[in-house]
Amino acid sequence: MQFLNKKAPPLEVSDWLNTKMPxxxxxxxxxxxxxxxxxxxxxxxxxxxxxxxxxxxxSFNAKGVEVLGLHTVFEHHDVMDKKALKVFIHEFKIPxxxxxxxxxxxxxxxxxxxxxxxxxxxxxxxxDKVGNLVLNHFGQISDMQVGAILGQLLEKK
Amino acid sequence: MQFLNKKAPPLEVSDWLNTKMPxxxxxxxxxxxxxxxxxxxxxxxxxxxxxxxxxxxxSFNAKGVEVLGLHTVFEHHDVMDKKALKVFIHEFKIPxxxxxxxxxxxxxxxxxxxxxxxxxxxxxxxxDKVGNLVLNHFGQISDMQVGAILGQLLEKK
Amino acid sequence: MQFLNKKAPPLEVSDWLNTKMPxxxxxxxxxxxxxxxxxxxxxxxxxxxxxxxxxxxxSFNAKGVEVLGLHTVFEHHDVMDKKALKVFIHEFKIPxxxxxxxxxxxxxxxxxxxxxxxxxxxxxxxxDKVGNLVLNHFGQISDMQVGAILGQLLEKK
Amino acid sequence: MQFLNKKAPPLEVSDWLNTKMPxxxxxxxxxxxxxxxxxxxxxxxxxxxxxxxxxxxxSFNAKGVEVLGLHTVFEHHDVMDKKALKVFIHEFKIPxxxxxxxxxxxxxxxxxxxxxxxxxxxxxxxxDKVGNLVLNHFGQISDMQVGAILGQLLEKK
Numbered sequence: 023m024q025f026l027n028k029k030a031p032p033l034e035v036s037d038w039l040n041t042k043m044p045x046x047x048x049x050x051x052x053x054x055x056x057x058x059x060x061x062x063x064x065x066x067x068x069x070x071x072x073x074x075x076x077x078x079x080x081s082f083n084a085k086g087v088e089v090l091g092l093h094t095v096f097e098h099h100d101v102m103d104k105k106a107l108k109v110f111i112h113e114f115k116i117p118x119x120x121x122x123x124x125x126x127x128x129x130x131x132x133x134x135x136x137x138x139x140x141x142x143x144x145x146x147x148x149x150d151k152v153g154n155l156v157l158n159h160f161g162q163i164s165d166m167q168v169g170a171i172l173g174q175l176l177e178k179k
Numbered sequence: 180m181q182f183l184n185k186k187a188p189p190l191e192v193s194d195w196l197n198t199k200m201p202x203x204x205x206x207x208x209x210x211x212x213x214x215x216x217x218x219x220x221x222x223x224x225x226x227x228x229x230x231x232x233x234x235x236x237x238s239f240n241a242k243g244v245e246v247l248g249l250h251t252v253f254e255h256h257d258v259m260d261k262k263a264l265k266v267f268i269h270e271f272k273i274p275x276x277x278x279x280x281x282x283x284x285x286x287x288x289x290x291x292x293x294x295x296x297x298x299x300x301x302x303x304x305x306x307d308k309v310g311n312l313v314l315n316h317f318g319q320i321s322d323m324q325v326g327a328i329l330g331q332l333l334e335k336k
Numbered sequence: 337m338q339f340l341n342k343k344a345p346p347l348e349v350s351d352w353l354n355t356k357m358p359x360x361x362x363x364x365x366x367x368x369x370x371x372x373x374x375x376x377x378x379x380x381x382x383x384x385x386x387x388x389x390x391x392x393x394x395s396f397n398a399k400g401v402e403v404l405g406l407h408t409v410f411e412h413h414d415v416m417d418k419k420a421l422k423v424f425i426h427e428f429k430i431p432x433x434x435x436x437x438x439x440x441x442x443x444x445x446x447x448x449x450x451x452x453x454x455x456x457x458x459x460x461x462x463x464d465k466v467g468n469l470v471l472n473h474f475g476q477i478s479d480m481q482v483g484a485i486l487g488q489l490l491e492k493k
Numbered sequence: 494m495q496f497l498n499k500k501a502p503p504l505e506v507s508d509w510l511n512t513k514m515p516x517x518x519x520x521x522x523x524x525x526x527x528x529x530x531x532x533x534x535x536x537x538x539x540x541x542x543x544x545x546x547x548x549x550x551x552s553f554n555a556k557g558v559e560v561l562g563l564h565t566v567f568e569h570h571d572v573m574d575k576k577a578l579k580v581f582i583h584e585f586k587i588p589x590x591x592x593x594x595x596x597x598x599x600x601x602x603x604x605x606x607x608x609x610x611x612x613x614x615x616x617x618x619x620x621d622k623v624g625n626l627v628l629n630h631f632g633q634i635s636d637m638q639v640g641a642i643l644g645q646l647l648e649k650k
Contacts, residue, residue, distance in 0.1 A: 063270050066224045101263035109255045169640020177648040233488020334491040382539045415577035423569045
């Protein structure tokens, strides 16, 4: 786990789903932001990461935590396109906004993924109320640890 | 759970993946056959059904149980096509052959699904050594119950 | 796991709890017998073994499987006596008869435990309809495997 | 769940185990205190509560959280005495100090249990750095929620 504690760079998003209007990190300032970076056909995502993100949403959305999905497709792009993702969001009953990471012109890794140096999916990013990146975690992370980080960030002035 | 105990009708398959050659139930006579009917974007499938089918394969394949996947798409056909299914099989490391249920000309439910009157996905079908359908179960079923049925059918003359 | 396939020796029991009358393996002939050897203060027992034994009881008792507990105390005898065991049976809602393994005159290991060469607790013993010991397993065993053994033994003539 | 936010009353303890010296809440001021109130023969305790308390200890003890066990026996006192509890602490590898709730002269409920109006076991008490009772929870509570409370209290000035 990398604790970075520096300014979270803007998300590069080609499209937003499951939200009435596009979001930006700067618009979300004042809130704690949890980003669930995933691919819809990644087993670790669908078996625990996405469920955990839903639990975070249910437990903390009313308390000042914004949860966002970030679909960071770095392989098999043709079968994980926007149309497929819409079905995934519907079938898995995703309750939070989902951003599609902007494809890079050259190469497989999309832009936000590259900028945040994500190591794969699922990854969890946590950004504090003033916009600093506090957590950049690849793979599984315990509910207790996630709870502790969010409890701390919500309390922080 | 419906115990039918009558002849399992032939599978209607448009394509086979993850196997060198097409299979038929009649070719498999003498073995117990477990069919995991699923859709690659069905949460109940990816979160437990498919994992259970893999466990059955690992535990019983060497003992006379053939495990087959049956991709019975009855909704969102365009994003669960053969190309997408191939990625799913690869990413989820499915070790057993997967049949694609033959689409019906009129309507959404594919042919094998209709013939077996499956109620949805995941469904588990178990066929005994002489070709009779012994179990047609929709939804979750305990590992202990699956084990008991397989132990019994393997022992049966 | 040791498959022994020879005559299961008689249980050496100092007391029976949770049953109207004492049992013997010979009285149970014609049924499959599962023995859950445990100690009431053994973590692996209370966290999974005893629960699994209860599940076996619920799933198979009506189908010809007798489940027995065997309290095989080999350490801390004074705090796992009959009085304490009665409370354990009550609090953990054990639905099956529980035998107290007969203490040996010299040494810590009780008599049935020694005779069956149990390696510790929890251990699972499975005895077939004609009285042969089929399984003598120390530690965790999967529900699917237990189911398979029971399904097979119930089917066997 | 009751949030009380008033001064946590002193613990009434007849004995301390698993610690070199007796503890008091006033000695622990400046730290967040988690009290796992349990009975050694309570299924809900041994199956999840005690495990969760161990996880809290492992995750937060180095960060300013003191975890204490409180053995609040209100039934079957004779088989859950100090000698039996010592075996339990040893067998279940409890890493934190355990207090024995002082028996009341008249009645079954011990003194701390009565004072804190605990509804049963397991119960979790959380006390903040200045000694206020923040949580008094009976039964299961999610890891994420526990983490959030601890993260918040650790951050609080």
